[in-house]
Amino acid sequence: MAAAGSAGPEPMPSYAQLVQRGWGSALAAARGCADCGWGLARRGLAEHAHLAPPELLLLALGALGWTVLRSAATSRLFRPLAKRCRLQPRDAAKMPESAWKFLFYLGAWSYSTYLLFGTDYPFFHDPPSVFYDWKTGMAVPRDIAVAYLLQGSFYGHSIYATLYLDAWRKDSVVMLVHHVVTLVLIVSSYAFRYHKVGILVLFLHDISDVQLEFTKLNVYFKSRGGAHHRLHALAADLGCLSFCLSWFWFRLYWFPLKVLYATSYCSLRSVPDIPFYFFFNVLLLLLTLMNLYWFLVSGRPQCLPTWPSSDACPVPVPVPEEPSRCRPFSHGSSERATLGKGQRTCGRSRQRSGGAGLSFHLCLPPTVHRGFCCQSADGPGAELKDAEYDTQRPRAPSPAKLRSR
Template sequence: MTSMSAWIWSESFWLPPNVTWADLEHPPPGEDFPRAGHILTALPLAIGVLAVRVIFERLVAKPCAHILQIQAGASRRAQPNALLERVFTSTTSPDSRRVEGLSKQLDWDTRKVQRWFRLRRNQDKPATLTKFCESMWRLTFYLGIFIYAIRYLWVSPWMWDTRQCWYNYPFQTLSPGQYNYYMAELAFYWSLMLSQFTDIKRKDFLIMLIHHLATITLITFSYANNMLRAGTLVMCVHDASDILLEAAKLANYAKYQRLCDGLFVLFSIIFFITRLVIYPFWVVYSVFVESWVIIGPYQSWWLLNGLLLVLQVLHVFWFYLIARIAIKALFKGKVSKDDRSDIESSSEEETDTSSRNKSHLSPSTEPSNGHVPTGGGTHEH
């Protein structure tokens, strides 16, 4: 176990040449350096965040939803059927050949089999009220943490001169603002990961699980090797656009379509400015170029810069998806739905099935809605 820990926390990998972990254990009197043990504080904080979320959703979000006339709604349940339930565990949308086979086995019409699978899929999808409460909680957190970050960073010298991120690195003392910001972000992402196992599972469960793990890993390592100044800039840049995305989703759930479209277009603009302008030409430039000049590259330096560049590639891809939806909102007047969890429309599927039958085309999988990049596209740090 000791050799494994030594390998994971290898000084030659994580720290610049001629710097050891022991050097960071003795900060100047009255000051402190980040310690790996501090990270454990985020775990009980994450439980506290989950508790606050439950209280917030019940006492704040749900009353707001009722004011906006957003009801929980009870989706129709599929009648119990052991055979279809076994098939559903392997495929939630069977193809036409499988449907025809099940139709013969059960002596049901194919439309009835298709309807059963549609109802069964909808049983596992959250109601609009649930999604509204989740989005309102995330909006509240993002707005609060962003305001805190701006107030803290506004008086920090490295926000205005990013070279300050690297002077005297890694012997940079830990400020209360940095500690609070990091622990809040880390606890929040731990809470998101833990809540995935208790919330209703969605299509992107695995993607979001990997995303949360990667985010937690990056925050943890940047804290452990005292790259906090650059880390706070990265997190702040990413939180800025998330506020507008959650606000747009709230407007969509409340059926204020024009407000939703306007917020989404504004989100697209802020996303472009923060992720495709500020992030690469300000933050990544500092981590890649200025740190090279001031402290020089070392092993983990290559890893961290590689991850930041991969993230930039994802930003370009996400913006492409976002721009398509924003353009549709501008010219067609409606933002496409988020296909992670929207309840399927019975009339739409039946109409679509009918039109395919009239065209002598075999039924296939249901047409998917335009996808709004949600959680997985806007939280990476």
């Protein structure tokens, strides 16, 4: 089959061709497997799996190293940076997680991009070539082995981080399943020497994580120090758009038509008795379904940073007409309006004060200051969040005008 690849890359199929050819190949493989079962699986593991104990130990040490490095970076870099930039309390609590993930995924995706486009590997432009010269126990190139070690150890760390370090969200269970499936795919594809297709899978997935964490960071930084920063707001909007486009293009278009087509159809043409055909294709199909789940179920076009694993979207909340409960203060005033228990107000959150109260930088009637969240001070959203659609900060009227009212 290597000679077949010399005629040029095979054209990328359509979705209909993927379903027709992939399903047909799977049915043919199932009918031709007379001794499928645990016995065949045990023989396949003994004959084709090549994973030495030192490699597993190195993977475990790498996961531990990522955990220690994250703890050090959070305490010595990310939290001091959030404090110095005067982020809102709830944003300061979430910023270290996004900063950590952004830096890792940016580095990981840059390295996989180098492997696919800066070397002689033809995997991206000719995905079926990943199986042309496959052999049991074949040597793994050192540059690909480094990528596997970094990614495998990081996803081992990510399972622990999702359970004990990251903020728990409504889709954290799905995210945990995603990390487990990804780790199993990384380890097993290395052991069975499917590392070429593995690099392609990592490249097609990491780019969306880079854009997601970049967008979330700009959402956290756009309202800080009592001010609204237009540059971060614009970057967050552009990040939302690019994240949406990349998620569909990389994960829902290229991934099934390049990776699933190669593993479900082309693999059997190159290696008719390829081991663990169903195991790998089921896991890759599960990965595709999770990508589709986040796209259709968790995705909200008006608030893309919530998708996946982000937090509540800052959408406008109708503000009740209760100006009498809202003491007016100008932007330049040194005074602070402190909420008592059970009071309601509308305003831009500045910082927490001591005790159960909250301090606010601005507190105006909704006719002047619309679009801000208005919640009870002792409710679940006690630190009120700026939810403006506009990038322009509202101006407070002068004290004389307020007194005239």
